[in-house]
Amino acid sequence: MTLAQVAELSGVSRSTASRVLNGDERVSDDARDRVLRAADSIGYRPNRAARSLASGRSSIVGLVLPTEHLTADPYGSQVISGVVAAANERDQQVMLWLTHQGPDETVQTIFRNGIVDGLIVAAPALGDDWVEELIDGPMPTVLIGRHPTRRDVNVVDIDDVGGARLAVDHLVGLGHRRIATITGNMARPDAAARYQGYVAALEAHGIALDERLVAAGTYTPSSGVAAMVRLLKHRPTAVFAANDQMAHGAYEAIEIAGLRIPEDVSVVGFDGFSSFSEPDPPLTTVRQDLAAIGEHVVDVLLQASGSDDHETLRVTVGVELVERSSTGPPATGPPP
Amino acid sequence: MTLAQVAELSGVSRSTASRVLNGDERVSDDARDRVLRAADSIGYRPNRAARSLASGRSSIVGLVLPTEHLTADPYGSQVISGVVAAANERDQQVMLWLTHQGPDETVQTIFRNGIVDGLIVAAPALGDDWVEELIDGPMPTVLIGRHPTRRDVNVVDIDDVGGARLAVDHLVGLGHRRIATITGNMARPDAAARYQGYVAALEAHGIALDERLVAAGTYTPSSGVAAMVRLLKHRPTAVFAANDQMAHGAYEAIEIAGLRIPEDVSVVGFDGFSSFSEPDPPLTTVRQDLAAIGEHVVDVLLQASGSDDHETLRVTVGVELVERSSTGPPATGPPP
DNA sequence: TCGTAGCATGGGAGCGCTTCCACAGCAACG
């Protein structure tokens, strides 16, 4: 089952058979028909290696993901599922690497196995030197989430600032003024942006930023607990957690303090992935659509590897507020 | 930077250069030295497509995973991370497919892109026809978890039966006799095996199986809640949940009923992955080591695609009981 | 009628590598 056999069986040359199989227009209907039928009848499958060698492209995209996002939080799963779905729809295959070994080693592995047409790099953080190596490497690269320092990179980005504003706007709309926040690790650009959005929204509503209502977390549930315990001392009526996991942690701290959600404290999260367990009450959150991100990032990569003008591409994906029952108006009377 | 350039630079033929780069013994030390130095100096990276075309193998393994295991539970993440780590250590790359589209389409995609040397298929369940298509397809295949019906397949399997016995033995050892179980979906062979182990362990201890202490779940937290609510009517002093997620659900039902863990009801789970949030009290569970599974499955695949005797390979990986604080002796007095 | 443009097609080179085969050189043997 090679192209030659298909060609022979259908009485055309290999060239023509190849054209048909690659969707070239310049073939007579008759020839096209015969080739397609022949290919079908012998169950022909093109040899990808040969095609790749001859054409110089493989239809394989690489996806690089820090392992911790796969094993320690739900983000990686969502990214993988979004990217794989989008890639397959576009006739691309996905090769996956996790940066679990020494970063250097992974980068070398990726480059050494340079069969991919391009690279998708998820969640770059400050201090991830390997990301820069990849960016400056030989193949086109797209990041998911903006890079902390570099601006000359193709990026598909979430509107973190806008999302945080949505969250705070919602709380202000309910009547809250003492709105706390639990931030993520500021080395991560998305965490920084969510904080930035929080600050901007407060300012837009004429609410002064109170440093005591800002607590740093690290995106983990337990860091959310700790942060919330600290915040509760300053009696916020609402809290915006920079991700859902910390919001879950906040739930716990609020419960331990004997307070109710949302009557005593409203909680808003960020991300909106299913995290395998539904908190009680259901969490109001800002949802980012990683399926859409997957689509965009694959499109951008294909575009970047298709053309040779090395213009930097940049797409921002919107988010939406999902109102559930963890938010409500603040208590009117003085807190108990 | 082609092999020819390396050869020319080091003054040997392409054949010799190829031998050196592929670790062939039959090369003089002198030639090896010169080739390696030359390759290094021009930063030579072999063209995988060419190598693959010429040699007939690609050093790429395919990993096929039902999407739901990635987005709805932590299993998929663990499998991916285990397989990728093991594969990369063995100089193999991983191409990932999720069965999110119509299964048929995915299978066709996989076969059409037949560049992989072999296939790893995770978590086959009853009714997954696509698994059989893959098994009977053209490339060597290894399953993670036994197939519900087929026995003529390479498999790396978890000792589910043994794990369930460990759990029940532990509870019996603490003095429990009224031990309930929450099963998984019996269409999944692992769920069936865990139930089978439960039954066997009870029998081994001379405890009669009480049908009222068996409730069916579906591996989800909420199914665990529902199952536990039903079970509590029959006053078990302990429960073995067929996975950790349902154990978390059981926690909730027990709490709602106003009972304490482990004083009133002991709980044992199964899996032992980090599921992004630690339950309180920490869950005693049976841990399966998916990193080890990854190693084995890649080894088996390499072995299966290396030799041409089509003997079916089969490996079972052990599990271990992790004792934490969700289990304790039953209350001596009558329940409140 | 001829020249020319446009189209479908086939021929063939070549992508970069592996691997079979042949061969040269050398040591050891009878």
Add this chain to the structure above:
DNA sequence: CGTTGCTGTGGAAGCGCTCCCATGCTACGA
């Protein structure tokens, strides 16, 4: 001294495909 066997090496054939170029053909206008 010729034969044998071994080792290191190079030549060359391909792996299956893409794609450039040349070719033959039809249709058109001059």
